Amino acid sequence: MFKSHLTAVIFILLFSLPPIYGDFDYMQLVLTWPASFCYRPRYLCKRTAPNNFTIHGLWPDNEQRRLQFCTSTEYSLFDGDILDDLDRHWIQLKFDKETGMQDQPLWHEQFRKHGTCCENRYKQMPYFLLAMRLKNKFDLLTTLRTHGIIPGTKHTFDEIQKAIKTVTNQVDPDLKCVQHIQGVPELNEIGICFTPAADRFFPCPQSKSCPKTGTKILFR
Numbered sequence: 001m002f003k004s005h006l007t008a009v010i011f012i013l014l015f016s017l018p019p020i021y022g023d024f025d026y027m028q029l030v031l032t033w034p035a036s037f038c039y040r041p042r043y044l045c046k047r048t049a050p051n052n053f054t055i056h057g058l059w060p061d062n063e064q065r066r067l068q069f070c071t072s073t074e075y076s077l078f079d080g081d082i083l084d085d086l087d088r089h090w091i092q093l094k095f096d097k098e099t100g101m102q103d104q105p106l107w108h109e110q111f112r113k114h115g116t117c118c119e120n121r122y123k124q125m126p127y128f129l130l131a132m133r134l135k136n137k138f139d140l141l142t143t144l145r146t147h148g149i150i151p152g153t154k155h156t157f158d159e160i161q162k163a164i165k166t167v168t169n170q171v172d173p174d175l176k177c178v179q180h181i182q183g184v185p186e187l188n189e190i191g192i193c194f195t196p197a198a199d200r201f202f203p204c205p206q207s208k209s210c211p212k213t214g215t216k217i218l219f220r
């Protein structure tokens, strides 16, 4: 009697509570194209823009409900060897190197805003290592070049998407554009989505900031 009561109570609790934090459908690795990110405003970047994609963040999310700032877990400052790796793959363009290494503002912000949403699977260190491991699965710069998409040229949405899909097992990435110059959409970021276990690609929800038809997209 007691036992089945307890079961019932647990059952009701499980289904009446809001979804548990860290419950996510997919995670999106967002890679920034520095030439576009640093183009305007001129003072935005304190570091020299590298000629390669760099990590903006790894964003666990749901298709229905946006996840942000999921727990109050604080960011612990990194030190030691990992700092060089992070600086190489996840450069904090808006801060000079010294400030970046000391205060780690981008990494801190990304962890608080997004990393806390996958804590049930990845604590801080594994989260950052995973982001770098996923980034290093691709050489998007070479992939794009192989398809004739080189800095300074313009291409259709389909051409860019098709090129990227050759390395995502034909799964849709999310292209993100900005217009630094009115009427000239340019590729600013590429999102590639993964299952929570990061063992397969996942079709990215589309942010629709790049024109799908008509105007070509500049790869700055």
Ligand SMILES: *[C@@H]1O[C@H](CO)[C@@H](O)[C@H](O)[C@H]1NC(C)=O
Binding pocket: 052, 053, 135, 136, 137, 138, 139, 140, 141
């Ligand atoms: C660009 O980054 C990718 C992935 O991290 C790497 O494999 C590639 O060697 C880099 N290319 C250059 C020119 O630095």
